[in-house]
Amino acid sequence: MMRPLSVPALAGILLSGALASTPFSAFALSELTTDDGAATAGPIAPPNGAATEPVVSDDASPPSELPPLDDSQAPAPTGEPGPVETAPLPPPSAPGDDGPDASEAPTPSNDPVPDASAPIPAPEASETPLIEAPVAEGQELPVETPPLGGDAVAEPAPEIAPPPPVSHDISALPEPVARMRQLILEAARSGDVERLRPLLGMGEGQTTLSLGGVDGDVIAFLKEVSGDEEGQEILAILSEVLEAGYVHFDEGEKTELYVWPYFFGRSLETLTPEQKVELFRIVTAGDYADMLQIGAYVFYRVGITPDGEWAFFVAGD
Known part of the structure; x- marks a missing residue:
């Protein structure tokens, strides 16, 4: 048996009508009387079996607040570059090698990214160092003659004796x-x-x-x-x-x-x-x-x- 609506119930109906005009819900509220005589607000069933899915307007504006991102996915502050993980370069291919198999995906490396401002170490010498033979006491070392060109002075050609008279x-x-x-x-x-x-x-x-x-x-x-x-x-x-x-x-x-x-x-x-x-x-x-x-x-x-x-x-x- 329906009872006359009280002020709170009437306010609920008005509120439900206002909400029904917004894009967030298609449900209306009504006052229902429980067995103990208390009035409650509940959704009104759509008439004639209408669709119960919420209607979203095309010009709806996105919510003003988005859920916070995880710390690991938070964007870097403006003006400071964030950390970039660089995959290691594959080793150079040997002569005759067709390169790595395309089916093998590279394994991500956990090594730290080298600092670009750090100095590059000089490559180690691959040549075998020369071993100088011991020089005996009183032995003279050979003197290397510089090649011709630049400031080098060519040795004079030997003089050819004129024919006898x-x-x-x-x-x-x-x-x-x-x-x-x-x-x-x-x-x-x-x-x-x-x-x-x-x-x-x-x-x-x-x-x-x-x-x-x-x-x-x-x-x-x-x-x-x-x-x-x-x-x-x-x-x-x-x-x-x-x-x-x-x-x-x-x-x-x-x-x-x-x-x-x-x-x-x-x-x-x-x-x-x-x-x-x-x-x-x-x-x-x-x-x-x-x-x-x-x-x-x-x-x-x-x-x-x-x-x-x-x-x-x-x-x-």
Whole structure:
């Protein structure tokens, strides 16, 4: 049985009507009488089975207050960067390695993030230190020569001695040398090759007639290298050589020599026209062309020591 509404109940109905117009609830309140006669407020059932879900307006404003976040998820204060966890970089791949398996997910690291402002330590040297050999007492250490360039000073090139001067002055020869030259010329002009035997010497002091040495009789060898059987051609060559100019080698040394013709001590490419005429008295133009390719005079020459010994009469390079 319904009873008349009291003031509190009427206030509840008015309040429920105000709440019904807000977007937060679709339920109304009514006063219900319990068995003991007390009035209570309760929701009014929607009419005709209407939906009981709450209706939310499109222009509803979000609540002014949000629930507090967990301390671990709270945003960092403005102006101060928060801690950032950086996953460790994978190790460099070895040559031929296709890299880590994509199916293996990297395991998060709990190591602290390195400070970017900290200095980077220098890498350790991987080279094996050199072990210096002990230096004996009194031993001098080798001196390293700096490479050329910059302030380095290049060592001067060794000086090349100029060629000995050419001379035709027989009176300038030492007496032993002039005497031996005259004896050889007289034997050669005689046409008798045997007259050279006493001048050629014997034993260790024997005149060199071939760069490869002579086996057997020296006069027989001269006849063999001559264009004729009697050796007159070789005698003619010998006289022509001694009548040309000469050069003086190694003055004051143990190897001092007077050599005919002077072409032996000169560059054939620098000969003057007059000198070429003198050369062609001894060799042909074909021989001269061959010598230019060789780069030296390689025909017969005569050498006499300062004490008058006949040192050699040879041809060849």
